[in-house]
Amino acid sequence: MQFSAAYDVFLEILHRINQRLRQALKRDTVNWRMLNTCPACFYKLDDEPAxxxxxxxxxxxxxxxxxxxxxxxxxTARSDSRxxxxxxxxxxxxxxxxxxxxxxxxxxxxxxxxxxxxxxxxxxxxxxxxxxxxxxxxxxxxxxxxxxxxxxxxxxxxxxxxxxxxxxxxxxxxxxxxxxxxxxxxxxxxxxxxxxxxxxxxxxxxxxxxxxxxxxxxxxxxxxxxxxxxxxxxxxxxxxxxxxxxxxxxxxxxxxxxxxxxxxxxxxxxxxxxxxxxxxxxxxxxxxxxxxxxxxxxALSNYLWTHYREALKSVRLLTAELETIKAELRLSDNDFPGFFDQERIYLDGLKQPAPRDRLSIRYVEVLDELAERRAEWDLARESGNNALNGVHIGSLEQMHDALKQARIRVNSSYAKLQHAEGLVAHCETLLSVDERWLIGGDEYKRFKEEATLGKYRTALDELEHLVVMRLFELSKLSLSGTGYKLRQQISKALQRRSDTIRNAINRYNIQAASLIPPRQTIAWKDIAEYSFLGEFDLLRDSRTDIQDKDWARPAHREATTKYFKLCRACEEIIRLNIEIRRLRTAIHDETIDTSAVIDELLVANPLLAAELKRQWRSRAAINAVHTYRLDQIERLFGFSGISGIGTRLANPAFSRPVNTNGASSAQAENPDSSASEFHDIEALDREEHEVVTEDMADFLYSIND
Ligand SMILES: [Zn+2]
Ligand SMILES: [Zn+2]
Structure with a gap:
């Protein structure tokens, strides 16, 4: 209690000092923190590209x-008006x-x-x-x-x-x-x-x-x-x-x-x-x-440094890979946005069967179930009639047991049969079927195929659900703050989950093989690649043979993905070029401003000046590291930004018009392929990212056989 009160007072003192410093530094304007907390995002310069x-x-x-x-x-809570x-x-x-x-x-x-x-x-x-x-x-x-x-x-x-x-x-x-x-x-x-x-x-x-x-x-x-x-x-x-x-x-x-x-x-x-x-x-x-x-x-300059090298590396690798692929498949950069549009049109066109058709499919399923139940009941009665065969005639007790077993089996199979009858009759009422469809008849056959697909889709849905759950667990595992114990627990849960997924894969593959023509089967290694989740929606539709279509060919899909990744990597470099100059300019301006304020305060308020000097020492040390890093980035082979400082945009009410494509969806420009000749950059030292990747790799290794 006393400690808590002392801590409150301590923070209150700090708060008041900082308030005075903010005033002296003219940082007490509306939304100052939001507009200045991240210089890379918000320290806009007057001559930046849009x-x-x-x-x-x-x-x-x-x-x-x-x-x-x-x-x-x-x-009742003690009231605290603070x-x-x-x-x-x-x-x-x-x-x-x-x-x-x-x-x-x-x-x-x-x-x-x-x-x-x-x-x-x-x-x-x-x-x-x-x-x-x-x-x-x-x-x-x-x-x-x-x-x-x-x-x-x-x-x-x-x-x-x-x-x-x-x-x-x-x-x-x-x-x-x-x-x-x-x-x-x-x-x-x-x-x-x-x-x-x-x-x-x-x-x-x-x-x-x-x-x-x-x-x-x-x-x-x-x-x-x-x-x-x-x-x-x-x-x-x-x-x-x-x-x-x-x-x-x-x-x-x-x-x-x-x-x-x-x-x-x-x-x-x-x-x-x-x-x-x-x-x-x-x-x-x-x-x-x-x-x-x-x-x-x-950590800001380190972020810029690691992301810059990462983006340069991606551009270099993806450009080289895409050049080869484009030559091999005779494609050009214009084809990829086209494939993207065709896939979108295709997915928009997917239709579920009409409600009446869905009911008919269900009807075919319950007809099958009814036939199965009837066979079971026949079998139960048959074995009931022969219940005493093989039982020692003299043993009343054995005879009694055998008859009891037979009666239970007949009763239960009869109850199931009645239930199936009820379902069939219900469907028939809804569909206004006068004469029961014959198993193997024309109407039956028409929907039987769909019913088989239904089972296939159920297996697919189940598998997809499990893979999504796994994705969420993996994402928790990859968070740097997740403690060792929790990590162990998640690992165990994932181990169990992977067994379940294996079973689901088996069930799915059985259904996929039973279709005419058979569908592509899935292996564990497919699932381990979580971007595979996007493929589930294509697998779900088995009526149209999409494999004929250009955009759906696996090689084209892979190339399209690479193309979009390359577009994003090129944009990342453009953004980082801007962010690097913003940080450099912010540091430059901050140094000048702070020194001036310290000089003023030395006369007007020496105590406050001392405090500002103290705070500035650690900030200046961090800024020195930033400057060193920024110099390092600018010396990178492939650096395409403007070196040196700029001028902060006076009015953050930005001069550029509003994007018109705001709410619409993705479109890609041609990536700048001139960026292809970068030197080999040394191994990435991206701490956090690397830890995450290692964790993932370890984990995947541990469950993959
Ligand atoms: Zn930011
Ligand atoms: Zn969504």
Whole structure:
């Protein structure tokens, strides 16, 4: 208690000193933090080339930082009138402006959250919902929040360098959409035009946003939703073509998964926030975020350095590979966007059988079941009649047992037969069938084929579901904050899961082989490649033989993927060139400004001057490392940016018009193939990335035989 009070006082003192320093440095203007926290994203210069996305963020929610409602213990909370000190938080009032934005839907009791599902158009199975998949396989944050928590978690927004931009409490309400809309509202106000935002179910949420009162403004500002690069693989194929960053022009190598990393680190706070009062919970979270952001600033030049080398390497490799492939398959760069469009048209055209046909398929299935049950019943009666054969005549007890067994078997098979009869009769009423279809008859045969396909698709669905679950578990495993123990647990769960997947693969392969003509079978190595998930939607349709089509040929699909990857790598270099110069200029300006303020303060307020000098020492040290790194990048063979510093754009209300292609989907420009002759860059020393890759590789090795 005493410690807590002392800590509060300590932070209050720091807060007041920093407030004075902010004033002296003229950093107390509206939204200063948001506009300056990440120089790579927001320190715009006046002569930069235009980017498709002027800002790229990701948003996500998490409920580990919840706080107990003290009324649960039957006590009244001590009132604490202090409020959060930082401007990370979006106020509850700002959130409630967007209450009841989500149009009322039919209540579905299974819905734990309130996403407007994508419309389930029976004619377009390709549009089937990603939301349900998230509910079933997604992280716990998508599951129900408990009413015992006063604040049930937080939503945050972060930039692609993982700085925390905004946070927002989820307050004991099932309605999640309003928090996201409030965050986007603030982002649009501060950052303006041509923004991009990744969210786990950005595909579905974009419809919610469009229907909200913020919709028209978001549209006018050219704001665009997308899904994260890793989790995007769990979305259905048709959805990926519109929402996966790999297919969205201008995203570069932005993953859109930053929030997960922030959460995996902030989960450690959970124990302290759970029983804290509102003020202390906010205090703990904002202290954590402030440290996190300082860390991210210190790591910024390293981010630029590793991403630059990574992008150069990708461009070099992919250009070489694509040149070979294009020559071999006689393709040109124009073919790839064409394949992409054809696939989209194909997926849009997929139709499920009409409702009456679906019922007929079901009818054929129950007819088969009826025949099976009848055979069983015949067999049961037959063996009942012969129950006493082989039983010693003298033994009444044995005779009694044998008759009892036979009676049970006859009764149970009769009950099953009656049940099947009931189902058949029910279908016949619905279909108005007067005369029962004959097994092997014309009508029966017509739908029997579809029924077999149905079994095949069920096996496929089951397999797909398991692979999606595995993807989510793998993604948790790859987070740097995941502790050793949890990692072990997940590994074990994955081991079990992989056994289940093996069984599901076997079941699927049996069904695939029984089709005429047989479908392609699946091997474990296919599943290990998680981008294979996109192929499930193609496998699901077995009526048209898509293998004839140009875009569907595996070699063409692989080449198309490489082409889009190359486009993104080239964009990444363009973006990094801009970010590198921004950071250099920000450091230059900051050095001049801070020195001037220190000089002024030495006269006006020597104590404050001493404190600023002290703080500046560590910042200047970090900046020195940045400058060294930036020099290193500029010396890279293949560096294509402008060296040196620029001039900050005076008015962040950007001069460029709004993107007109905002809400539409991906299109790709021709990648710059002149970038092909790069020297071999030494092995990448990308710490975090490498650890993740190693973990994945270890894990895959351990379960792969
Ligand atoms: Zn950034
Ligand atoms: Zn989706």
């Amino acid at each position: 980017l498709d996305f002027e800002w790229l963020v990701s948003i996500d929610g998490n409920n580990s930082l919840k706080r107990w409602d003290s009324s649960i213990y039957g006590t 409020t959060a000190r930082s401007d990370y938080w979006i106020h509850a009032d700002a959130v409630d402006k967007f209450e009841n934005e989500v149009k009322s839907r039919q209540t579905d009791l299974r819905n734990d959250d309130d996403w407007e599902d994508e419309p389930t158009d029976p004619d377009h199975p390709g549009a089937f919902t990603c939301v349900n998949r998230w509910r079933n396989a997604g992280p716990d944050s998508r599951k129900k929040m408990f009413a015992v928590f006063q604040e049930s978690g937080i939503f945050i927004a972060s930039c692609r360098h993982r700085f925390v931009l905004l946070a927002c409490d989820m307050i004991r309400s099932g309605e999640l959409a309003k928090y996201l809309i409030a965050i986007i509202d603030k982002l649009l106000t501060v950052y303006g035009k041509n923004g991009g935002c990744a969210y786990d179910i950005g595909c579905a949420f974009s419809k919610t946003l469009a229907n909200s009162t913020l919709g028209p403004r978001a549209h006018d500002l050219g704001f665009r939703m997308m899904v994260g690069a890793f989790h995007g693989h769990a979305h259905n194929r048709r959805c990926q073509l519109d929402w996966h960053p790999m297919y969205i022009s201008g995203t570069g190598h932005t993953e859109g998964e930053g929030c997960e990393h922030i959460f995996s680190a902030s989960n450690e706070l959970a124990r302290s926030t759970r029983h804290a009062n509102r003020f202390h919970r906010h205090q703990a979270i904002e202290e954590h975020f402030a440290f996190w952001d300082a860390d991210k600033y210190a």
